[in-house]
Amino acid sequence: MTRNSLRDQVVVVTGAARGMGEVHVRALAEAGAKVLATDVLDAEGEALAESLGDGVLYRRLDVTSEEQWRSALEVAESQFGPVQHLVNNAGIVMFGSIQDLDPADWQRTIDINLTGCWLGMHVVIPSMKRAGGGSIINISSTAGLQGYASLGAYVASKWGLRGLTKTAALELGRFGIRVNLIHPGPIRTPMIDGVDADGMAQSQPIARVGEPQEVTDMLLYLMADATYSTGHEFIIDGGAVIGQVVASIEEQS
Numbered sequence: 001m002t003r004n005s006l007r008d009q010v011v012v013v014t015g016a017a018r019g020m021g022e023v024h025v026r027a028l029a030e031a032g033a034k035v036l037a038t039d040v041l042d043a044e045g046e047a048l049a050e051s052l053g054d055g056v057l058y059r060r061l062d063v064t065s066e067e068q069w070r071s072a073l074e075v076a077e078s079q080f081g082p083v084q085h086l087v088n089n090a091g092i093v094m095f096g097s098i099q100d101l102d103p104a105d106w107q108r109t110i111d112i113n114l115t116g117c118w119l120g121m122h123v124v125i126p127s128m129k130r131a132g133g134g135s136i137i138n139i140s141s142t143a144g145l146q147g148y149a150s151l152g153a154y155v156a157s158k159w160g161l162r163g164l165t166k167t168a169a170l171e172l173g174r175f176g177i178r179v180n181l182i183h184p185g186p187i188r189t190p191m192i193d194g195v196d197a198d199g200m201a202q203s204q205p206i207a208r209v210g211e212p213q214e215v216t217d218m219l220l221y222l223m224a225d226a227t228y229s230t231g232h233e234f235i236i237d238g239g240a241v242i243g244q245v246v247a248s249i250e251e252q253s
């Protein structure tokens with residue numbers, strides 16, 4: 001992997017204070033990138049940036065706010081220069097059937113998971129063009145590949161992100177900007193606290209929950225090495241969406 005090519009590249013990461021975002025920021029800092037880490041969890045975000053030195057700055061960015069996107073971009077450009085990579089990682093999950101979910105919770109999920117990514121691209125693309133190219137990585141989910149009962153808002157937001165990614169790739173290819181999407185399966189982060197992910201993973205071919213670093217490795221590959229891939233979807237799910245390992249088959253072995 002040519003992670004060296006990320007040295008001094010300017011990267012904006014949303015939802016960076018914890019979970020997968022935090023691990024992405026640590027790896028990018030190690031690769032020598034200049035990172036603007038953003039989130040709404042200020043204490044965690046500031047502590048992360050402080051632990052990583054001058055190449056990482058933290059700024060508050062609620063991804064639903066165009067104003068906060070614009071001021072985050074101003075910080076990135078004034079401190080580091082035009083942005084080469086955008087990681088739209090921030091996301092929330094709200095549980096509730098279509099019948100029962102509060103409409104406000106539907107709207108908040110769409111606002112953060114889908115509109116937030118659109119706003120980020122809308123605001124940051126001119127900077128990426130000034131930089132002469134780069135890449136955007138949007139974070140979807142296996143919930144962007146199939147339905148999940150009680151996750152209708154989340155599922156709709158993640159499916160929507162697929163279409164947005166392909167559209168952005170078509171619009172931006174000629175500017176040297178690649179746009180790709182990652183679909184993680186169950187990954188051990190605070191988002192799945194309280195969910196029996198270990199139990200659910202038992203029906204996967206790789207029967208365990210994934211680690212954030214496994215997603216980070218794909219992220220860095222897509223940024224640094226996947227120079228002929230755009231508009232595509234990359235799945236890291238232990239094989240979860242290919243089907244279920246059923247007991248009768250296991251018993252045959």
Ligand SMILES: NC(=O)c1ccc[n+]([C@@H]2O[C@H](COP(=O)([O-])OP(=O)(O)OC[C@H]3O[C@@H](n4cnc5c(N)ncnc54)[C@H](O)[C@@H]3O)[C@@H](O)[C@H]2O)c1
Pocket residue numbers: 014015016017018019020021038039040041061062063064089090091092112139140141142183184185186187188189190191192
């Ligand atoms: N953990 C999983 O199993 C899993 C699986 C598939 C996809 N994902 C996706 O991966 C991404 C990262 O999730 P994670 O598992 O690290 O979860 P996490 O909850 O640990 O991290 C999500 C981060 O997003 C931030 N955030 C929430 N609302 C925000 C807002 N309005 N503006 C800015 N930041 C906001 C949170 O503060 C948090 O730091 C999300 O898009 C999530 O949907 C997670």
